[in-house]
Amino acid sequence: QVHLQESGPGLVKPSGTLSLTCAVSGGSISTSNWWTWVRQPPGKRLEWIGEIFHKGNTNYNPSLEGRVTISVDTSKNQFSLKLNSVTAADTAVYYCAREWGTFFDPWGQGTLVTVSS
C-alpha cells in the first residue's frame, strides 16, 4: 500500500523559498501516475499547486506559475516542491498526493508551513 509523507521546514521567512519533499513508500514513483501538491491556507479551500510525472513533465496552477517548481528524484522515490518569494499568504498546510486521472489517492497527512519573520 502506497504511503506519502511530507517533510520540510515549518517556518519560512517572507521573501524566502519554501521547500518541501514528499517521500513515497510502499510502491514506485515511476508508474503511470502523476504526483501532485495541494495546499490549504487557514480558513480557505484546498488549492492545487502543481503536478509532476516521473519523467519530469510538470504542470502548474497558473496563479502560482513563475514562483513554483516541482521536481522528482526517482532514485530516492520522492518528489519536491519549491515556492519562491513567499508571503504570509503562502502560509498553509501543504499536502502531496498520487493522481489517478480524475481523483487523488492516497494523500499525505500534510505539513503546516508558516511564513513569518
Add this chain to the structure above:
Amino acid sequence: EIVLTQSPATLSLSPGERATLSCRASQSVSSHLAWYQHKPGQAPRLLIYDASDRASGIPARFSGSGSGTHFTLTISSLEPEDFAVYYCQQRSSWWTFGQGTKVEVK
C-alpha cells in the same frame, strides 16, 4: 477555471440521520467529480470518484450521484466517525475544489 460551490456550509445532524451534500460546478464537468472526507490532522480520504463510484474500502452508506453541473453526496445513516468536512473536486484545465461542507453533531 471551473468553480465548485458546495452547500450547505454546515450540516448539523444526529447519528443515524441522513446527510445530503451538494456540489455545483460553474460549467459541466461531465461525471469527473470526486468527493473526499477530511478530519483535522489527517490526510483527506477519497470516498467517491467519477461522481458515483465508491472507492475501495468505503462503506456502502456513502453514495454519490449527479453529472454535468450538479452532484450529491449522500450518507444514508450517519455514524459517529462520519462527522467531518467533505470536499468535492474536479479537473478541467486544472484541479479545483469546493469550499467544503462541515457535517457536525447536532
